[in-house]
Amino acid sequence: MTAASTDVIRRKIDRARPTQAEGAPGADRGWRLALARAARDAMGLDLDFRSLTIARQSLAEILETVPDRALLALLDGPQGGLGVIMLGATVTATFIEKQTLGRLSAQPPVPRKASRIDAAMVAGVIDRALQGLDEALVEEADLVWAGGFRYASYLEDARPLGLMLEDEAYRVLSAEVVLGDGGREGRVILVLPAAGRGASPVLAPDIAEADIPQFTEALSAQVMQAGCRLDAVIGRLVLPLHQIMALQVGEVLMLPTAGLDRVSLETVEGRHLVPARLGQHRGMRALKLSEAVTGRSAAPVVLRPLVQPASEEPPAELRAAG
Template structure:
């Protein structure tokens, strides 16, 4: 009696599954990308309906001569994917011949070899579905499924699947732009047993007042310049004005393993040594904490050369 009541409740629910937009979009992207990446086959969705159905309704939807694959899911849950004959034939043809013929192959019953050849595409599509739903609530019922085994027909499903509600993603697809149309049914337990993804808290949920948060965001984006100083040399204005192209300036205390990382006003922040990273100049810090010293300690003593009379007269 309980099963009868449950079925009536399931039929009374809306055909659109709870949270369906996430699974709808995710399955479209995942199956199309799997066909493209695994075989170079163009696959387009003509329609996709997400419905909540009982096991009896699921068994009635199985396409004739469909390839039926059982799927393992989280918590021991079982799902099913059904491929219409034209879909299976197109997958096999593309993998074996590298192209689709001008004529659609006649329908035939799928074999175990056919299932083995399309298992990789099915798993790739299911993994793609996991990725697209990684941060969505639909992952709890649509994520974590993988290919398990092949069934010769739909009759064993009545014994293998639990007498429960299922979410059915029924898609009408076209293949290879050749006018080949077929159905793909993805059947998963409605009451998901997977974990609900934990979405990290965003900065918008900060306890800081809006103005403070906005101001902080602007300040944190401001540039902060640091100079890597190899050595310093003090010259008089006369010496600077007399410099010529090709002249060499000797840095008496320069050392590649003793670089001073300083602010624009000469304040030392840390010590470092010169090196390379991916072909670019780089410095590696030698000190774990900033050494807050005055700018004068990082500079060399001024030259002992007397100041020219004309400069002294100018003040």
């Protein structure tokens, strides 16, 4: 066999060999695990991947592959980088149905255009999946371009993407997923800038060269990761037991110092930590802290009990509130 014929055969073999997806196996494996766990933990929904491809595409190519009636969510990333996640109509409808009804019907959902309310309901699942991707890539090189993104806003259609996204190369993770036991199928497309702008991965230190951490430091790290419940208290009222037993229907209990801008963030024991203001964030109730939380101790806030008999006329502000 001549050298020329050998080169021809070698080129044919190389052309037939499938190319490894760019960014695999780190981003490939990480996104599979992160999205499946987010659907399971947030909604109790089984999500399996039928296929996942990772490719480098231009902005023009991305705009041509937007699924019909897809939910488009803009993602905010490190150093001002922007990405986008596209949920197919079946995926969006299944997420909403599982959250609202707690189960999936036997009939497939009717295709419809996603709304801003739909985006608000799935924003938590998207953020949970992206956070899981960060955790899966903490020691992977793909963390530089795939890490640090979170839900930013909802887009009604794909037209603004041509103006909002920079005209650069993007890494596109296109997945075909199966939802629930009914075998519903849909698409999930994650588009992130190919140029890495995120933090570098944290490489595992060499145990032979690294110093062994002290027991107290390791214990402190474990304790600081433990969960802690905090209560947001708008007002507190302390009454004698005989006065509580004498309460009647229609009686009004006055909270003179209560207010939406005077919320107290407290521990389960009633210790005041920091003042806050009640508001909302992405359609959910939220607290905005008025100052930083410190290690100082403070006495619990106790309001003087005031009871207004039912026979007395309630104040004007209560009558206006109904």
